[in-house]
Each structure stands twice: as C-alpha cells, then as structure tokens.
Amino acid sequence: MIKLVVDGRELKVEEGTVLLDACLDQGICIPHLCHLKGTEEPHASCRLCFVEIEGMGKPLPSCTVKVRDAMVMKTDTPGVRELQISALRFLLSVHDVDCAHCPANKKCALQNMARCLHVGLKAKGLEACLKEPRVVEDHPLIDYYPNRCVLCARCVRICLARNGLPQMTFAKRGFVTVVSFYGATASSSCRDCLGCIEVYPVGALVLREKDSA
Numbered sequence: 001m002i003k004l005v006v007d008g009r010e011l012k013v014e015e016g017t018v019l020l021d022a023c024l025d026q027g028i029c030i031p032h033l034c035h036l037k038g039t040e041e042p043h044a045s046c047r048l049c050f051v052e053i054e055g056m057g058k059p060l061p062s063c064t065v066k067v068r069d070a071m072v073m074k075t076d077t078p079g080v081r082e083l084q085i086s087a088l089r090f091l092l093s094v095h096d097v098d099c100a101h102c103p104a105n106k107k108c109a110l111q112n113m114a115r116c117l118h119v120g121l122k123a124k125g126l127e128a129c130l131k132e133p134r135v136v137e138d139h140p141l142i143d144y145y146p147n148r149c150v151l152c153a154r155c156v157r158i159c160l161a162r163n164g165l166p167q168m169t170f171a172k173r174g175f176v177t178v179v180s181f182y183g184a185t186a187s188s189s190c191r192d193c194l195g196c197i198e199v200y201p202v203g204a205l206v207l208r209e210k211d212s213a
Contacts, residue, residue: 004071013067018042020049020062023075029116030075031084033109033201034152035063039161046152048087048113050080059083085117092123094175096130096147104203110150129175139181141190141208142197146178148204155179155196155205162195179204 001012006028013022021037023030033046042063050059054072059080062073074080091110099105099121114121136144151170156179159166167190171180197205 002067002069004067004069004073006073007075015067015069017067018063019051019065019067019071019073022067023051023062028075030062031088031113031116032063033150034154036154036157036199039157043153043157046087046150048084050083051075052077052080081117084113085119088113088117088119089123089126091150092121093126094129094131094147095123095150096134096145097121102148102203103206104148104201108203109201131176131178136178137208139190141194142181143206143208144179144181145204145206148202149179150202150204151177151179152201154199154201158195158199159193162193163189168196 002015004011004013004022006023006026009028011022011026013025018037020030020032020035024032030049030051032049034043035046035049036043042061044061044064047061049062051062051065052059052074053065059077088110095110099108099111102108105111110121131146134145134147136146138144153170156166156168156170159168168179168181171178194207197207
C-alpha cells in the first residue's frame with residue numbers, strides 16, 4: 001500500500017492503481033464518462049476527469065495516471081472545474097435533456113456530473129444541435145437514441161473485449177457522429193451479452209421492449 005493526498009485527505013491505496021479508480025473507490029467525485037475500470041489502456045476521450053497534481057505543469061486526465069507514493073493532488077481547483085464545466089456544457093448542447101422519459105433517470109452520469117459541478121442540465125448560451133432520426137432501430141434487439149449518446153465508446157470497447165469482433169463502431173464525423181451497428185443479428189452473441197447496455201453511462205442504448213422478455 002502507498003499513501004497519497006487528495007484535496008488534503010490522506011488515502012492508502014494499492015500501488016499501480018489508476019488515480020481515477022483510487023478516488024472513485026473512496027467516494028471522491030471526479031466527473032468522467034469514457035473510463036472502464038480494469039481496461040489495459042485508458043481511452044481518455046471525454047476530457048472530464050482532470051485533476052491537478054503537485055509538480056505537474058497542467059491538469060491531467062486522472063484515468064491516464066497511476067498512483068505513486070506521496071502524490072499530492074487536487075480535484076476541485078478553479079482551473080479543473082472550468083475545464084469540466086466547459087466539457088459538460090458542450091455535451092448538453094447536443095443532448096436531448098428529457099430526463100423524465102429516459103430509462104437512465106436518477107442513475108445517469110450526466111445528472112451525477114451536474115450535481116458534482118453544481119450546474120444545471122441546460123446548456124445556457126449554446127444553441128442546441130440535435131440529430132435526426134431521434135431513434136435508430138437498425139439493431140435487431142436494441143434501440144439507439146443518438147441525442148442521448150455521449151460518444152464515450154464504452155459500448156464499442158466492451159463489445160470488442162467480450163466478443164473479439166465488435167458489432168458496433170462510430171460512423172460519420174463531428175456533430176453528426178453516431179454509433180453504427182453492423183453484423184448484429186438476433187441470433188448472435190448480442191442476446192446473451194448486452195454488455196453495451198450494462199456499461200453505458202446514459203440512456204442511449206435501450207433493449208427493445210418486445211425483446212426484453
């Protein structure tokens with residue numbers, strides 16, 4: 001075990017632990033979307049889990065850092081919060097904020113982040129940019145809601161990890177980027193897996209009701 005200090009609080013953790021995991025395991029709030037605990041390489045695409053580490057010149061994504069003895073870090077400096085709030089506001093500008101009708105309501109990563117950062121779920125000052133169609137039914141079992149999607153790639157990565165050959169990927173670019181399904185059939189491993197739904201941090205992937213029995 002090694003010791004590190006987070007926001008003035010001393011923690012004892014296993015050497016080699018990812019810094020983000022060490023903090024989350026201790027109940028310390030660090031906004032994040034793309035991180036999957038236990039994966040070999042950090043994805044670091046959501047640009048949310050920034051922290052300031054003593055001796056480093058700029059904030060770093062905590063999912064890319066392994067703990068070291070006597071490390072001192074802060075999670076809630078003005079610089080860190082500015083980066084996180086900016087990233088969250090951008091996500092909300094392309095997000096259909098309709099929590100009451102979303103299956104992820106009250107267990108949604110965006111709701112948790114807004115609570116942690118003390119901000120609302122409306123992207124004030126940014127024009128909403130939503131996609132069409134609102135629901136994609138290309139998959140035989142799963143409905144995909146592009147305007148709930150945060151493009152975290154968790155679904156793609158878990159599909160690859162469990163099945164060796166993912167049946168989903170990203171398509172298009174920029175504001176119109178979506179998750180696209182290919183090769184998925186009702187008789188495939190999808191029915192017995194559904195890992196993409198399990199790991200998704202918001203309600204963008206939903207098991208179709210008629211297939212949920």
